Amino acid sequence: MPPDGSLSDVACIARLVAGDERALGVLFDRHGAMAFGLASAMTHDPADAEEVVADAFAQVWRSASNFDQTRGSVAAWLATIVRTRALDLLRSQKRRARVLDEAATMSDDGESPALSTGAPSPDRGVEQGEAQRLVREALALLPPPQRRVLELAYFGGLSQSEIAEQLSEPLGTVKTRMRAGMEKLRVALRPLMEPTS
Amino acid sequence: MSDETMRTGPAADGSSADEAMREQMAAYALGVLESDGRAEVERATAASPALAAELDAWREVGALLAYAAPQRAVPDGLRDRVLTDAVASRPARAPLTVSRGAAPPSTATRTTDGGSASSMMRMLPWLLAAASLAGIAVVWRGGEREREARQLAERDNKGLQAQVAMLDSLVATLTASDLSTVVLSSTGEPPSARLYWNRDHGQVMLAAYRLPPAAAGRTYQLWGIAEGKAPVSLGTFSSAGEGRNIVRFPVPAGLQLAIGAVTEEPAGGSPQPTSAPFLAGTLRATE
Numbered sequence: 267m268p269p270d271g272s273l274s275d276v277a278c279i280a281r282l283v284a285g286d287e288r289a290l291g292v293l294f295d296r297h298g299a300m301a302f303g304l305a306s307a308m309t310h311d312p313a314d315a316e317e318v319v320a321d322a323f324a325q326v327w328r329s330a331s332n333f334d335q336t337r338g339s340v341a342a343w344l345a346t347i348v349r350t351r352a353l354d355l356l357r358s359q360k361r362r363a364r365v366l367d368e369a370a371t372m373s374d375d376g377e378s379p380a381l382s383t384g385a386p387s388p389d390r391g392v393e394q395g396e397a398q399r400l401v402r403e404a405l406a407l408l409p410p411p412q413r414r415v416l417e418l419a420y421f422g423g424l425s426q427s428e429i430a431e432q433l434s435e436p437l438g439t440v441k442t443r444m445r446a447g448m449e450k451l452r453v454a455l456r457p458l459m460e461p462t463s
Numbered sequence: 464m465s466d467e468t469m470r471t472g473p474a475a476d477g478s479s480a481d482e483a484m485r486e487q488m489a490a491y492a493l494g495v496l497e498s499d500g501r502a503e504v505e506r507a508t509a510a511s512p513a514l515a516a517e518l519d520a521w522r523e524v525g526a527l528l529a530y531a532a533p534q535r536a537v538p539d540g541l542r543d544r545v546l547t548d549a550v551a552s553r554p555a556r557a558p559l560t561v562s563r564g565a566a567p568p569s570t571a572t573r574t575t576d577g578g579s580a581s582s583m584m585r586m587l588p589w590l591l592a593a594a595s596l597a598g599i600a601v602v603w604r605g606g607e608r609e610r611e612a613r614q615l616a617e618r619d620n621k622g623l624q625a626q627v628a629m630l631d632s633l634v635a636t637l638t639a640s641d642l643s644t645v646v647l648s649s650t651g652e653p654p655s656a657r658l659y660w661n662r663d664h665g666q667v668m669l670a671a672y673r674l675p676p677a678a679a680g681r682t683y684q685l686w687g688i689a690e691g692k693a694p695v696s697l698g699t700f701s702s703a704g705e706g707r708n709i710v711r712f713p714v715p716a717g718l719q720l721a722i723g724a725v726t727e728e729p730a731g732g733s734p735q736p737t738s739a740p741f742l743a744g745t746l747r748a749t750e
Contacts, residue, residue, distance in 0.1 A: 287546060287550050290545070294542050294546070295542070298542065300532075300534075302535050302538075302541065303529075304529040306535045307533060319545065320541070320544050320545050320548045321548075323545040324549040326549075328738070329738060332736075332738075337519050337522075338522065338523040339523070341526075342526035350494070397527065398530045398534075400530075401527050401528065401530040402531060419493040425495045426496075427497070441486040441490070445485055448489040449489075451524045451527075459520060
């Protein structure tokens with residue numbers, strides 16, 4: 267019996283551990299758009315984004331037994347892998363200057379081309395649609411300076427010192443904004459962080 | 464109240480030291496903290512379960528930011544490429560099964576010192592690798608794959624936990640205090656290695672055979688694992704690629720090695736393994 271959409275993410279991981287590659291297809295169908303969207307937002311290049319996504323799912327396949335559901339959801343684990351791969355690519359290609367340039371084009375209200383606070387795409391599953399809605403609403407409620415710091419860190423992989431330099435702000439201010447933004451997001455996103463089975 | 468002075472969450476009543484640590488934790492959770500700060504955060508969270516739980520929550524917040532990325536239509540063909548590339552990187556196989564004669568799954572034989580199910584889940588890849596050296600047969604049964612997959616689907620986590628319990632029992636059996644040699648081996652193909660643990664001198668010596676040089680920007684890292692505990696880094700090393708390579712490392716005081724393993728990590732090493740071990744073994748009697 268092939269795995270289908272009724273399998274939970276965690277059950278898919280158990281299938282991967284057991285060597286069933288079809289479960290990887292289920293996870294891709296469920297989270298591939300998120301993974302590709304994230305990779306695209308970070309690399310700004312469709313070919314690079316495809317490379318990142320393929321590498322990330324290969325890592326999921328090879329390292330499924332490393333997944334620890336007590337430390338977060340499968341989607342969060344996958345997103346972390348995608349982001350790490352994208353940052354590796356950015357750094358290896360020495361393209362961070364481009365990210366900085368694009369960050370510098372943000373409008374004064376802190377809106378970034380890389381980050382969406384609009385309505386979620388309608389053609390997603392209920393859970394993903396809900397996650398998108400909550401994340402985007404939570405981001406939209408952040409003060410723009412806090413949101414900008416998080417954008418530069420998350421999508422550009424910039425350190426606090428690099429962000430301070432980029433924004434011409436004191437390092438302490440950047441640290442405080444980053445922490446305050448993360449605190450607010452943690453509260454707002456709590457519904458997505460409940461343990462899942 | 465300005466953004467800079469606004470405080471929310473547990474740090475609101477905390478000390479300035481707590482606040483400084485949480486500022487570092489926020490950067491750590493986003494993966495952008497410099498190395499000195501990372502070590503500080505890791506020490507603090509290792510000493511405080513509350514901070515560790517908070518860091519876990521923030522890391523998940525960081526991961527959820529992926530949903531803020533504008534959605535893109537998945538290109539045609541990407542799904543096929545993902546599946547092809549993944550399986551090429553590690554061939555698909557039937558579920559792991561235990562050969563006749565091996566110890567049956569039984570929670571009654573669990574003898575770990577308080578190791579929880581979650582800690583065992585974290586150790587699963589290591590235990591699987593170690594068990595392959597200790598007599599557990601990893602059987603490829605292509606003809607029965609469909610039936611096995613069906614059974615596994617029905618068991619889901621129960622089946623996995625039973626395997627973990629069995630491996631837990633097996634590792635406990637193989638970790639008597641008078642054992643001191645660890646044979647590290649991959650699953651059939653070179654490279655292989657042998658790890659010697661000199662308890663009196665508090666040192667291990669690793670002799671690796673036919674180990675190719677690590678990829679650019681990567682390094683090999685040797686891990687020691689005490690029963691029911693997380694892996695501890697013993698050191699990083701390189702390989703000339705041909706013949707035998709020997710390296711020596713000190714063993715942290717108090718570390719009772721049960722499993723030795725080698726992973727490939729980013730240059731400089733990692734605080735915890737980021738990939739499954741390609742060489743691993745449990746303690747065994749000196750031959």
